[in-house]
Amino acid sequence: MKRRSRLFWPLACFYGLFTLFLYGPISTIVTLSFQGPQGGLTFPMRGFSLHWFLALFQQQRVGDFKGAFLRSFTLGLIVMLVCVVLGTMTGQAFRHRFRGAKVLFMVSIASLVVPSILISLGIGVMFTQFGLVPQWYTSGLAAHLTWTLPFALLIMLAIFNRFNKSYEEAARDLGAGEFSVFREVVLPIILPSLVGVALFGFTLSYDEFARSSLVMGEFNSLPLEIFAMTTNVTSPALYALGTVTTVFSLAVIALFLLVTWWLQRRTQQTRGAGARDPTGTRALPNSAVGHDGFE
Amino acid sequence: MSEYDITLQGVSKEYGSLLAVDDVCLALPRGSYCCLLGPSGCGKTSILRMIAGHEEITRGRIWLRAEDISHLPPAKRNTSMMFQDYALFPHMTAAENIAFGLKMRGVRKRARLQQAEEMLAKIGLTEYRRHLPAQLSGGQRQRVALARALITEPAVLLLDEPLSALDRFVRIQLRGELQRMQKELGMTFIHVTHSQEEALALADLVVVMDQGRIQQVGSPQEVYGHARTSFVASFIGDHNVLTGRVEGGAGDARDPLRLTGRSGQTFRLLGRIPEGQQVEFAVRADHAAVQPDDADIGTDTDLNVLRGTAAVVEYAGFQVRIRVDTDAQEHFTVYVPEQRFAARPVTLDQRVKVTWKIRDTDLLDTEPVH
Numbered sequence: 114m115k116r117r118s119r120l121f122w123p124l125a126c127f128y129g130l131f132t133l134f135l136y137g138p139i140s141t142i143v144t145l146s147f148q149g150p151q152g153g154l155t156f157p158m159r160g161f162s163l164h165w166f167l168a169l170f171q172q173q174r175v176g177d178f179k180g181a182f183l184r185s186f187t188l189g190l191i192v193m194l195v196c197v198v199l200g201t202m203t204g205q206a207f208r209h210r211f212r213g214a215k216v217l218f219m220v221s222i223a224s225l226v227v228p229s230i231l232i233s234l235g236i237g238v239m240f241t242q243f244g245l246v247p248q249w250y251t252s253g254l255a256a257h258l259t260w261t262l263p264f265a266l267l268i269m270l271a272i273f274n275r276f277n278k279s280y281e282e283a284a285r286d287l288g289a290g291e292f293s294v295f296r297e298v299v300l301p302i303i304l305p306s307l308v309g310v311a312l313f314g315f316t317l318s319y320d321e322f323a324r325s326s327l328v329m330g331e332f333n334s335l336p337l338e339i340f341a342m343t344t345n346v347t348s349p350a351l352y353a354l355g356t357v358t359t360v361f362s363l364a365v366i367a368l369f370l371l372v373t374w375w376l377q378r379r380t381q382q383t384r385g386a387g388a389r390d391p392t393g394t395r396a397l398p399n400s401a402v403g404h405d406g407f408e
Numbered sequence: 409m410s411e412y413d414i415t416l417q418g419v420s421k422e423y424g425s426l427l428a429v430d431d432v433c434l435a436l437p438r439g440s441y442c443c444l445l446g447p448s449g450c451g452k453t454s455i456l457r458m459i460a461g462h463e464e465i466t467r468g469r470i471w472l473r474a475e476d477i478s479h480l481p482p483a484k485r486n487t488s489m490m491f492q493d494y495a496l497f498p499h500m501t502a503a504e505n506i507a508f509g510l511k512m513r514g515v516r517k518r519a520r521l522q523q524a525e526e527m528l529a530k531i532g533l534t535e536y537r538r539h540l541p542a543q544l545s546g547g548q549r550q551r552v553a554l555a556r557a558l559i560t561e562p563a564v565l566l567l568d569e570p571l572s573a574l575d576r577f578v579r580i581q582l583r584g585e586l587q588r589m590q591k592e593l594g595m596t597f598i599h600v601t602h603s604q605e606e607a608l609a610l611a612d613l614v615v616v617m618d619q620g621r622i623q624q625v626g627s628p629q630e631v632y633g634h635a636r637t638s639f640v641a642s643f644i645g646d647h648n649v650l651t652g653r654v655e656g657g658a659g660d661a662r663d664p665l666r667l668t669g670r671s672g673q674t675f676r677l678l679g680r681i682p683e684g685q686q687v688e689f690a691v692r693a694d695h696a697a698v699q700p701d702d703a704d705i706g707t708d709t710d711l712n713v714l715r716g717t718a719a720v721v722e723y724a725g726f727q728v729r730i731r732v733d734t735d736a737q738e739h740f741t742v743y744v745p746e747q748r749f750a751a752r753p754v755t756l757d758q759r760v761k762v763t764w765k766i767r768d769t770d771l772l773d774t775e776p777v778h
Contacts, residue, residue, distance in 0.1 A: 277493070277495065279491045279492075279493060279495035280495050280497060280498075282460075282462050282482070282489075282491070282495065283489070283491055283495040283496075283497070283556075284497075284508070284512075285461075285462070285481070285482045285483055286460060286461075286462070286482045286483075286487075286488060286489045286557075287483075287488070287508050287509035287512055287556070287557075287560065288483040288509055288512035288513055288560065289483065289508075289512045290483065293512060297497075297508075297511075297512075298497055301497075301499040302497075302498060302499055
């Protein structure tokens, strides 16, 4: 057996502590959400039940959980779509060195550096100035995009940075117009990376708080609703809510992983077909071509 | 109908202030295998890409037969390019890659896959139709790229370093296949390479380039046998380039030109150059012989002689390579057939004399052709 380095156990302990630090707070909340009907906001546990999960969907006093969730979910989907579409377009645009590209890039990224609450305030003030009513799908959407679009742009730049231009040239050479080049060649190649952009767009929007705080208008998004509840809900239903939203977030991530896995599997099916073909190497006029070591 | 497939008329390419291609004129006969040969950065790839339409022309015109294609988009030119890294679409199978050009022309799926199937059979990769490029070896990828480029039946095939990514064994095999395919199709191939061996082996017409200019155009025999400039002589290899000052002589066979080399030795060659001028000349390594300094070479007045020291003696199988250095640090390499060397060996650091015929001494141009 390979001998472990002397540092193995200290490093393993450190990593264990780190994991505890990451997941400890969430695990207390998850545990407390299963509190018995007589239980309170703190330990000890008084029994074990799903009481507070049921309360979440029955009682009005915990606030408009369902509405807030649906709003945040829809908003996340819209933000995701806008990020993927605009991100791809801007990513393509930045590949051509146009006038002012550098300035535009700096300005876009600056939006990540400006304190979120100021952006929220700015958007809110502007809407009032122009006599517009702030809504989650207008001012709220705008606030979220100031956060998610720069990230989408950064990811797209990284994707296109690695993109081999000769694929496009080859497609043009074979008679493809610009639209066909994109649809037939560029899009399929970057598709797995776009899943990442989509995931980023959705999750960043779904749990956005500071930028949402002053622009959501009449109805709260989920993070705002949860924050409001912390001040007026005094039962473990609050924890149940935390558990449900966390599980949902994990489910979304799992879904995206599944999509990525499926996209990869699609290509590997062809590999399987080749591996099952025992006559494969004999098809060559000279078998040496098969093992020329260039893989 | 024009007898030339591709004609370049004073073509230049500038990248900012850098002149990559400098006023190149070139006409490639129909059905020829043409190699653009030169070191990296000599402008050979820029020329290929301008013919394909992937690079804008700064000045000049390009004709395909009787059509001016200077400013047409790549899709509208009847050319097809094979890229250095092959640029096979990674998400498409071998068959889909090959059929892509037909798809873009609106050929129905069944018809285009049928044609791709025929191509796959032709390149011997039928069993690999459903493989992705990542699952193919370098040689197989090269063939798929070739099939993909040929399926639309272009007038001219452009190949950008098509063999450089392969190892030696596969390279030589595919080199033969390229040549046979070109002869069978009777199509003009323009092949960019930095390998003189490849160019000599494949081409009907070799175009040697340096610094954006054409140095020499000719058959492999012409280029190898009579290098025009010192650049061509040294790039093609197997040539010795020496300099000398003209001392006199009419320059014909009866009264050859007399030169004094850097080490003060006198050489003779044929050519008309005024007295006092500095010239360069080339001698092929296999056209010279080496013998010990005290050897008797007879009274043959037809020979040039260079004296020096054997600085390198390398056994290379069927021949021995000997580098002779003169006192003025001129280097002269001679290839001696193995058997002749065995009969008259030369040892390291021995004083030797190199001899070659006056008519094997090639006067070089100082100015490249345009």
